[in-house]
Amino acid sequence: xxxxxxxxxxxxxxxxxxxxxxxxxxxxxxxxxxxxxxxxxxxxxxxxxxxxxxxxxxxxxxxxxxxxxxxxxxxxxxxxxxxxxxxxxxxxxxxxxxxxxxxxxxxxxxxxxxxxxxxxxxxxxxxxxxxxxxxxxxxxxxxxxxxxxxxxx
Amino acid sequence: xxxxxxxxxxxxxxxxxxxxxxxxxxxxxxxxxxxxxxxxxxxxxxxxxxxxxxxxxxxxxxxxxxxxxxxxxxxxxxxxxxxxxxxxxxxxxxxxxxxxxxxxxxxxxxxxxxxxxxxxxxxxxxxxxxxxxxxxxxxxxxxxxxxxxxxxxxxxxxxxxxxxxxxxxxxxxxxxxxxxxxxxxxxxxxxxxxxxxxxxxxxxxxxxxxxxxxxxxxxxxxxxxxxxxxxxxxxx
Numbered sequence: 001x002x003x004x005x006x007x008x009x010x011x012x013x014x015x016x017x018x019x020x021x022x023x024x025x026x027x028x029x030x031x032x033x034x035x036x037x038x039x040x041x042x043x044x045x046x047x048x049x050x051x052x053x054x055x056x057x058x059x060x061x062x063x064x065x066x067x068x069x070x071x072x073x074x075x076x077x078x079x080x081x082x083x084x085x086x087x088x089x090x091x092x093x094x095x096x097x098x099x100x101x102x103x104x105x106x107x108x109x110x111x112x113x114x115x116x117x118x119x120x121x122x123x124x125x126x127x128x129x130x131x132x133x134x135x136x137x138x139x140x141x142x143x144x145x146x147x148x149x150x151x152x153x
Numbered sequence: 154x155x156x157x158x159x160x161x162x163x164x165x166x167x168x169x170x171x172x173x174x175x176x177x178x179x180x181x182x183x184x185x186x187x188x189x190x191x192x193x194x195x196x197x198x199x200x201x202x203x204x205x206x207x208x209x210x211x212x213x214x215x216x217x218x219x220x221x222x223x224x225x226x227x228x229x230x231x232x233x234x235x236x237x238x239x240x241x242x243x244x245x246x247x248x249x250x251x252x253x254x255x256x257x258x259x260x261x262x263x264x265x266x267x268x269x270x271x272x273x274x275x276x277x278x279x280x281x282x283x284x285x286x287x288x289x290x291x292x293x294x295x296x297x298x299x300x301x302x303x304x305x306x307x308x309x310x311x312x313x314x315x316x317x318x319x320x321x322x323x324x325x326x327x328x329x330x331x332x333x334x335x336x337x338x339x340x341x342x343x344x345x346x347x348x349x350x351x352x353x354x355x356x357x358x359x360x361x362x363x364x365x366x367x368x369x370x371x372x373x374x375x376x377x378x379x380x381x382x383x384x385x386x387x388x389x
Contacts, residue, residue, distance in 0.1 A: 013164040014337070019174040020277035024184070025285055028246060031188060035245065036238035039195045043217040044237075046202045046210075053204075 163341065167267040177275055179264060184272040187253040191245060220244060220374075227378035232297060232385050236378070239289060243282060244374035247273055251336055251366030255343075255359065271366075274336045276329070283329035286377040287321070294384030308388050324380060328373065335369045 167178035198209035206214050220241040224233040228240075254271020262269055272278045294302035306317040339362040346355040 015276055016164070016166065016177070017277055017280065018176065020177045020180055020275065021281045021284075023176065024180070024272075024278050025281035027181075027184065027188075028242065028282060028285060031246060032239050032242040034192065035195070035242050038192065039199060039213065040217065040220075040238045040241055042199050042202055043210075043213055044221075046204065046206075047214055047217060050204060 165267040167264050177267075177277060179267045179269050180272045180275045180278060183253065183259065183269050184250065184278075187249045187272070188246070190253075191249050217241075223371075223374060224378050227375060228382040228385065232293070236289070236293065236381050239285075240374050240378045240381075243286070243377050244370055247282070247332065247373050248367065248370035250278070251370055252363065254336065254340065255362050255366050270340055271336050273332055273369075274340050276333050279329040279333040280325070282332070282373070283325035286328060286380060287325045289377070290380040290384040293381045297385045298387075302384065304388065305384065328376060332369055332373055335365055339365055 166180075167182075169176040169178040169181075194209075195213065198213040202210060221233075221237060223244070224237040224240045227233075228236055250271050250273040254274060259269035291302075294305065298304075306314050343355055343358055343362055346358055
């Protein structure tokens with residue numbers, strides 16, 4: 001049957017405090033030492049070793065990543081400067097060739113003008129010479145005609 | 154027969170007489186069985202430790218991590234390492250005792266007097282645990298801060314002094330009676346229900362009892378860690 005025997009018992013009862021208390025305390029302290037050497041220390045060693053391993057790896061990877069980023073930036077820089085250098089060289093060469101072209105064009109123009117002028121002068125002198133000759137011949141011819149006419153008469 | 158099976162015996166103990174001291178034998182019997190099982194379990198799990206945890210080792214590492222988090226959040230980064238084994242032992246002891254008391258059908262084992270049950274349903278066990286916690290936080294405070302530990306009693310104002318002194322008595326009292334009351338009440342409720350309605354109805358209450366048991370273990374360990382953390386905390 002239900003036997004509620006709370007406080008009134010001569011022996012026992014719920015709040016019967018005796019030597020169980022200190023012995024239990026000693027048992028728990030002993031258990032603490034046993035669990036420390038059997039559980040907390042070995043498991044802690046393994047877990048902390050692994051955590052250290054993982055964090056070391058992460059740090060190493062981060063270092064490598066930053067190095068890669070640095071190298072990448074360096075390369076980009078070099079690329080940029082090479083590109084501007086190339087641009088400069090190209091534009092310089094373009095200017096040069098432009099100048100050369102203009103010079104050559106001017107030279108050729110001048111030469112052409114000069115020879116044209118020369119040709120014109122020559123043509124002119126030959127024309128005037130021819131005209132002179134022609135007028136002389138015309139004179140001669142007219143004289144001849146006149147003479148013949150006079151002789152006929 | 155049935156009534157005998159479901160009978161409740163409250164406040165009866167199996168007395169062991171050694172010289173002129175008397176012990177509650179049933180408390181020691183159950184605690185030895187449960188702690189033995191715990192130690193076997195832990196030895197099996199830590200027998201072959203690998204960097205790549207498998208099976209039991211995984212479970213034990215999870216447990217270790219749980220206890221470390223508990224100790225670290227309550228005690229603080231600086232000294233939690235020193236107190237982690239103690240907090241962890243309290244947690245494991247209370248948890249194993251509570252669950253062992255609730256899960257194993259001790260009633261099947263007949264004792265000449267009293268009955269087997271959760272060791273934490275005996276006031277001696279809970280007072281022992283609570284007094285250990287009190288000693289621990291005094292020791293933690295004194296060993297970490299020396300006499301400056303007593304600044305805690307007049308912090309933030311000296312008006313707090315009587316209350317802080319009173320707290321040193323209420324802490325172990327509340328710790329021990331909370332655990333004792335919860336576990337005993339759970340056993341009694343289940344016992345009474347089994348006595349009244351032996352089928353089905355007690356099962357939800359038993360599950361509730363398992364939940365309470367786990368929560369009580371967590372509360373006990375957390376409060377112990379909190380008291381230690383309070384004692385080693387530096388005031389500025």
